[in-house]
Amino acid sequence: MKYSRELRVSYIAALLVSLWVVPRAHSGDDKSKSARQTKTKTDQTKQYAWPTDPTLYVGSDTCKTCHEDLYAHFATTAHFATTMDAKLDAHKGVEWHGCEACHGPGKEHVEGGGDKSKIFTFKNATPQETSARCLRCHEYTEEHGNYDRSMHLANGVACIDCHSPHHAQESQYLMKAKSPDLCYTCHMSVRAELSRPFHHRVNEGLVQCNDCHSPHGTFRPRQLRTDGAGDEVCYKCHTEKQGPFVYQHEAKIEGCAACHTPHGSTNQRLLKQNQVNFLCISCHSQAATAGPPGTPSFHDQSTKYQSCTLCHVAIHGSNTSRVFFTP
Ligand code: HEC
Ligand code: HEC
Ligand code: HEC
Ligand code: HEC
Ligand code: HEC
Ligand code: HEC
Ligand code: HEC
Ligand code: HEC
Ligand code: HEC
Ligand code: HEC
Numbered sequence: 001m002k003y004s005r006e007l008r009v010s011y012i013a014a015l016l017v018s019l020w021v022v023p024r025a026h027s028g029d030d031k032s033k034s035a036r037q038t039k040t041k042t043d044q045t046k047q048y049a050w051p052t053d054p055t056l057y058v059g060s061d062t063c064k065t066c067h068e069d070l071y072a073h074f075a076t077t078a079h080f081a082t083t084m085d086a087k088l089d090a091h092k093g094v095e096w097h098g099c100e101a102c103h104g105p106g107k108e109h110v111e112g113g114g115d116k117s118k119i120f121t122f123k124n125a126t127p128q129e130t131s132a133r134c135l136r137c138h139e140y141t142e143e144h145g146n147y148d149r150s151m152h153l154a155n156g157v158a159c160i161d162c163h164s165p166h167h168a169q170e171s172q173y174l175m176k177a178k179s180p181d182l183c184y185t186c187h188m189s190v191r192a193e194l195s196r197p198f199h200h201r202v203n204e205g206l207v208q209c210n211d212c213h214s215p216h217g218t219f220r221p222r223q224l225r226t227d228g229a230g231d232e233v234c235y236k237c238h239t240e241k242q243g244p245f246v247y248q249h250e251a252k253i254e255g256c257a258a259c260h261t262p263h264g265s266t267n268q269r270l271l272k273q274n275q276v277n278f279l280c281i282s283c284h285s286q287a288a289t290a291g292p293p294g295t296p297s298f299h300d301q302s303t304k305y306q307s308c309t310l311c312h313v314a315i316h317g318s319n320t321s322r323v324f325f326t327p
Contacts, residue, residue: 050095050136056105060098063106066114067099070166074099077174079165082137102133102165127158134159143216150217157186162215183209190263199264211236212262231255234262245317249324250292251283252316277306 060083064071074080083098100106102120109119122130131153138144147153162182168174176182180202184191194200200207209215212233213223226232234256235242241256251258259279260270273279283292299305309315314324 051105052093052095053105054094056107057094057097057100058106058110059094060100062110063099066110071099073166077165077168096137101137122160127153127156127161130158130160143214146214146217146219148217151223152215152217180209183215193261193263196264196266198266198268198270200262200270202263207237241316243317246319247322247324248317249315275306276308277301280308 060071060074079101080098082096082101095101095105104120106119109115112118120133122133131147135144135147139147147159162176163174164176165174167176169176170178177185180191180194194202202209212225214225215223217223218225220226224233226236231242231252256262259272261272262270265271267274271279273282281295284295295305312324314321314327318324318327320326
């Protein structure tokens with residue numbers, strides 16, 4: 001959590017520049033409070049009993065009569081499918097249809113001539129409450145099923161911090177902004193890492209945050225898409241580093257991150273240390289009595305022996321050489 005203060009500051013900054021200056025800054029307060037209270041799995045879907053009495057619902061066509069602009073935009077989004085019976089397999093009740101599937105039953109709101117207190121507006125609601133409304137439909141997919149336990153929700157980040165059903169800025173996925181800019185509004189330190197001289201080309205559009213992380217949460221640390229040690233997520237693109245090799249470099253058991261920084265580095269090859277010998281010796285010290293073998297005594301640290309990978313070239317593993325001299 002070493003970034004949390006910086007994040008909070010940048011998060012508030014992000015809120016201030018958003019359109020929702022007054023109401024959102026307020027709900028930001030609520031967010032941090034509720035985040036503290038609900039660190040663990042929350043399932044507000046079960047706590048809020050969604051009314052099923054059909055007479056409480058009026059249907060999207062009625063909403064259209066007063067909210068024409070919103071309706072016109074709604075009709076161009078993927079959510080319009082929820083107004084069409086033919087597209088609804090599991091969810092056929094009126095409470096799953098159109099505007100009211102998110103805002104709840106609208107009869108009282110309409111009868112009150114548009115009484116704002118009689119409809120769910122998403123304003124001043126906790127991230128858990130707003131996200132639960134979305135998850136009602138979206139939690140059944142592999143991608144979103146883990147949102148309840150994501151670092152994002154636990155830290156008060158809601159679906160509608162990244163998506164907007166009515167005011168999306170991107171043509172795809174109702175995004176409020178493009179990645180990685182969206183992510184950088186809160187993750188300033190990652191922006192700095194990805195701007196280092198050697199980096200995965202995320203800013204250049206070659207690699208996405210999403211290739212390695214899920215913004216929606218996963219079972220694994222750091223919301224990584226695969227294995228916690230980081231390897232699987234790297235093999236997706238660097239397959240040749242996986243092997244199987246006859247002679248594995250067992251350093252990889254600790255993950256690629258034992259030697260590389262995943263985002264960016266001031267060192268070539270994204271290495272954690274700028275001189276490769278220091279990196280190797282951090283595990284292969286000459287005095288080693290346990291663990292990996294020390295370097296042989298003829299490795300006298302004269303310049304000749306400093307560039308370890310000049311001789312030990314197949315550093316990720318080899319099929320022919322126990323000491324990785326050849327691939
Ligand atoms: C997928 C869920 C969802 C659906 C469907 C939906 N809304 Fe919304 N609505 C929201 C959210 C979330 C907000 C808060 C603003 C935002 O994030 O875009 C909102 C905000 C609003 C507002 C506040 C004013 C504004 O412009 O933001 C009105 C009015 C509104 N919705 C009406 C409607 C109507 C009418 C429909 C049907 C045509 C509808 N909504 C369908 C989720 C939804
Ligand atoms: C008879 C006209 C009328 C109908 C029909 C109607 N609304 Fe409204 N709605 C209003 C008015 C007026 C407001 C208040 C606008 C304001 O004060 O800014 C409002 C406000 C809202 C808000 C809150 C916006 C905010 O800024 O907080 C939401 C959400 C909303 N309506 C959704 C719906 C939905 C969903 C339906 C259909 C179930 C619907 N409305 C049908 C007139 C109507
Ligand atoms: C009533 C069910 C329902 C609710 C509630 C709901 N969605 Fe959806 N959502 C859908 C369906 C259906 C689709 C279209 C899926 C498809 O085409 O595969 C969809 C698609 C999306 C997409 C992809 C859009 C695209 O252009 O591909 C996003 C993003 C999304 N929803 C976000 C949200 C958010 C945020 C909320 C809460 C504010 C929400 N949804 C609430 C049913 C729902
Ligand atoms: C931290 C930002 C962030 C949050 C929070 C977030 N999303 Fe997303 N979401 C994204 C990004 C980025 C994409 C685009 C993925 C891509 O380009 O492949 C996406 C894609 C989607 C899609 C379309 C693609 C798909 O996999 O179906 C849906 C639906 C969706 N999100 C729903 C949700 C819902 C529901 C929530 C809350 C439970 C949510 N998102 C929370 C960033 C976010
Ligand atoms: C090439 C894969 C990859 C890409 C691309 C990537 N990450 Fe990461 N990220 C990782 C790995 C692996 C870790 C875990 C590092 C560790 O635990 O030592 C991580 C850690 C993180 C963390 C935890 C804190 C930290 O800085 O270590 C955050 C937040 C994060 N990434 C956000 C992002 C964002 C935002 C983007 C896009 C702008 C992004 N990442 C792009 C692989 C990636
Ligand atoms: C509204 C602010 C906000 C946005 C936008 C946002 N994040 Fe986050 N993210 C957070 C907060 C707060 C945390 C929890 C604090 C932390 O661990 O860094 C977090 C945590 C994470 C983590 C887990 C870090 C860990 O230590 O386990 C990853 C990975 C991550 N975010 C990636 C992304 C990606 C990718 C995007 C863009 C699609 C994104 N975030 C957009 C606020 C945000
Ligand atoms: C989505 C594909 C993708 C994933 C996932 C990925 N990489 Fe990469 N990686 C690349 C590409 C493309 C390059 C070439 C970069 C360039 O030419 O700018 C690269 C380059 C590298 C380099 C060498 C840079 C250089 O200077 O030659 C290292 C080291 C590296 N990646 C490590 C990792 C690690 C560790 C992971 C897992 C945390 C990982 N990669 C995950 C696509 C990926
Ligand atoms: C024992 C430390 C170590 C571990 C663990 C390690 N690497 Fe490397 N890696 C290196 C070194 C050292 C270089 C530079 C080799 C050179 O300069 O010839 C390198 C270079 C690379 C390169 C760029 C050059 C090339 O050979 O393509 C990529 C890509 C790469 N590593 C990916 C990975 C991936 C993916 C993992 C995890 C499976 C990983 N590395 C684990 C030490 C390591
Ligand atoms: C994270 C710790 C770690 C780092 C960093 C590391 N290694 Fe290793 N290395 C190991 C482990 C563990 C083994 C397996 C030892 C065994 O078989 O008992 C190993 C094995 C070896 C072997 C084979 C030795 C044998 O007798 O099987 C060589 C050669 C080697 N490493 C060279 C290097 C070089 C060169 C570097 C720097 C690029 C490096 N290592 C970095 C942990 C590490
Ligand atoms: C000039 C070529 C050369 C360079 C440079 C070099 N080595 Fe070696 N290394 C060797 C030779 C030769 C062996 C012995 C191979 C054998 O036993 O078959 C060896 C063996 C090893 C072993 C295995 C020891 C064992 O007991 O199994 C390790 C570990 C090792 N080197 C680490 C390193 C490290 C760390 C560096 C950089 C500081 C390095 N080497 C630089 C040539 C080199």
